[in-house]
Structure formats: structure tokens, C-alpha cells
Amino acid sequence: MSRWDGKTRGSLTGYKIFLYFIRTFGLGAAYGLLKIVTFYYYLFAARPRAALKSFYSQALQITGREAQQLIRRNFYVFGQTLVDRAAFLLGKENEFRIRFENEQYLINIREEGKGGILLSAHLGNWETAGNLLRGRITASINVVMLDAEVESIKKFMDVSTGGSRFRIIAIKDDLSHVIAIRNALINNELIAIHADRYMEGARFLEVDFLGNKAKLPMGPFVIASKFDAPVTFVFAAKDGSRSYHLSATQPVYGRMKPQEMALLYVAELEKKVRDYPEQWFNYFNFFSE
Template structure:
């Protein structure tokens, strides 16, 4: 569908993009920044290489036709920009009046701490996971973010300054380096939460193929293999933007996982837990189609 057919392990926008957003917020405030964002989103709509990919996503995956596909593509860029602004505002302490509808927070997240073995919180590039992070503050437990990012060290240093005392630990996955497994073991042993996304992978890493939104797509096997190897539950979490000032936070019932002792046990955990993840991802994508922020051909 597009020549950009894979994710390259780098967060869209990068460090310079975050600095620009911080400057806009500090100078103009959030809602004035939204106004300027309309022009930025339109610029990307006209000139970004990923516009063709986004148009095909709405046409081939959601069946949008004519102007509806173009309108959804522009809205996709505009919402992505809003969420970046919201993210920086939240992390840097800019005053906001966001409201959040909690769906499953008390009954599904509150019990995780009592399990005594940590948990994987699995999300996707839908909506704004930083809002989910705000929900984790109430659990009074440390959480770690596992991420692929070529700029992770610079981003960690910069965002720690922006965030002040609101700290979290970033566990970076690097080519040929298994250090993240040691950090994961420590985190789970300390009954900590590990937040990760299950909808991107780097070339060469293990994947599983699933029927997703009516077409075959590949997903990283890593989160599900980790759950099997460490014997920790997987809780699916999402936070989506429903209006300018309102978010909806979802925390699904934890997928209980027994520690796998054999390859067959591991394969079964991977299949069952990934099936549940893909079903939930389909639900979210159908309900919030313009908040899918994978700007490459996911189904190729």
C-alpha cells in the first residue's frame, strides 16, 4: 500500500518535536496550541509521505470511500498532534482541565499489587498511553516502560527534566543486547508493573501472524513470551481521547498466565494471550479508527 511498509524503531517526531511542543505550550497554552495545530496537521496531510498509507488504511481496513477517507486522514493527524500536546502538558505539569472516565481501573488494576509478582500492562499505539500512566500513580507502585527507541537515552534525560518528580524507569531494547531481560526480572521480582506496546516490532525479532481487522498482520511475540517465561499476568490498557477535554481509560481483566516450563506451554500462552490482545485491539480500532497512530503499512 505504501513504500513505508515497516516500523523503523524510532518514535515519530523525535526529541526536537517534543521540544517544539513544550515551547508552544509554555508560550501560548494548550488551547491556543490546538488552534495552531490545525495548520500543522493540514501541512502533514498535504506533504507527508505517510498520507497515502493513512488513506489506504481508512479505505481498505475501514471501508471509507471518497471524501470520508480524506477527512479521517486529516483527523488522524490532528488527533495525533493533540495527543502529543496533551502528553507534554501532563508530563510537564501544565494546567489542564482533562476529565477521565475510568473503565476497569478499580476492579482490574487495584488487585495487581496484591498478586506479589508484578504484571505486564500491554497497550498499543492507540490514543494516549500517558493518560494510563496517570492512572498508575494511584496504585503507589513503581512502573517501567519497555520500548524500542534509537533515541531513548536522550529522550529519558529530556523528559525527566520536563516531568520533574514524576519519574518512571525506561527499559530499552537494543540490538544484540539482552540487558533488558535482567531489568525485567528485577522489576517483576519487586512486584513492579512493566508497560509495553504489542503492535510494533523491529525486523529480525520474533513475530506471530494474526487475522486482524479481516487481513493478516504480524505482531511481536515478545510481550507474550515474556509473560510465559516470567509467569506474570497481562493486563490490556488503553486511553483514548473522546472530546477535547475528555479521555476514556480502559483496563481489562488480567489474563492470568502460569509460568511456562516447556516450549509447548510457552506456545500455548503466546497463542491464547495474543488472541485476546488482537480481539481487544480490533474492538478499540473499530470504535476509535482515527486514533490509530501507526503511520506505516501495518498489514503488508
């Protein structure tokens, strides 16, 4: 079964169509079109379907008809998060209800003046979370990521919607991203990092995750352990058609070993997967072979 290759998926034509529907007919019409698109995807996207089937069976012991229904739901909710992303950037955030659990933790981090590191995962709508945090919690938020989005799509989204409200710190072989992270923390900015996708050939930590062995990328946990900044685990799960539940855990202070930090992270991620299994958006073989 395939592993993650560091690339995002999607076509420029698809983005154009959904932006048109959102602008012209509204969010409800875009969701309606999405049902057709994701059903087609469910029928013909064999690899993502197989990856989810394996994950639900191994991690949550969900099989058979229940698993198939959950996979269909997963594809649809994932599509909704992409539509919501565009809607937020088009200024339609007032159409959504946002519930923020433990928002005060992030406010406290801001007030302490050392910046903060937010570890998250590809569960829920991380990009919408980043757009919400900027302005609500901080004037500046940075997302550390492989900047692998198709360039034509990225340019179109930037021109059509004004682009994301957060800054991207691209991971590079020359480790310049580490310097950028350091400078951002010195400026009391937030650093968001996804800690759930390991790329073949990179350094990793092997952990027990939902009763199975899984590899997590070492980089995010090394960064979290090296800088003198509080660390919290942040997630943004879709908990209704037009509502989101943002949550933050109590910050970790003091430097920890990467493996120790990873175990805390995994414990929180397990809770989120059990609460929102339809929002697990890793479409590759997640567990160690």
C-alpha cells in the first residue's frame, strides 16, 4: 500500500468550479455539488479507499458496511473542509459557528511573550484553524509545512480569495526553516506544525498509536524540544454542517525529549480520532509495515 509522498491533490478546474458556486449560489449549493463529486471519488479512488478501510479496521475495529459508510462520510467531510476553506477566505466566516475549547491557553502563551509551538495533525480543518487564530489570538501565525501545493492552484486561490491569512515556513534541505522558526518565536509569534505525516527516508519516531506501531516525523518533536517556548496540541474539528470545534491542550513548559513529547501528542491525537473518525484525512498506509 502507498505511503505519503508529500504532495497535495486536486485540480485547478475543480477549485474554479467550487469558488464559482460559493460566490454565485452560496455554501449550500456548493455542498450539494460536493455530494456528487465525492460519491464519484468514492467509487473510483481505490487507493485512498483502501487506506481508510485498513486504518479503520486496524485502529478502530470498524469493518464491513459500517466501514464503507464511514469512508463515504470521510470523503464528503474532507470535501466540505476544502469548500469551507474557500468560504472563509471569501469573507463568509460569519456563516459558521466557532466553539473554542481552552482558548485562554493560547492567550496566556501570547501574554508570556516567548511565542508558542502548536502541534496539530491532518484531522479536521487545520487551515481554517490557522486563519481563525490570526487576528483572534495573535497578529501573526506561521505554518511549517512542505509547500507542495500545485503552483497553478496556489496562484489561483491567492488571486481569487486573497490567500491564506497565515505565513508558510517551507521546510527546506538547508534547514533555513529552523532559523525562520527561531526568529518567529523571538517575535512572540505562533508556530503551527503538523506532526502526523512521516515521509519515507526521513528521520522518524516509532510510537504505539491506537494499538498499532506507527512512524511519526521526528522533526516537529525535535523543534518542540529545542526551543524555549511553550508547546500545545491544537485541533479544529468540524462538528456540524457549518460549525467547528477548536481545541487546545494545556501548554507544556520546559524542554522534553522528542520521544516524551511524541507520547503526549499521540495520547491527544488518539482522543481526536475516536471522537471524529470521519475526519482522519491521511490517505495512505499509516501504520508501520
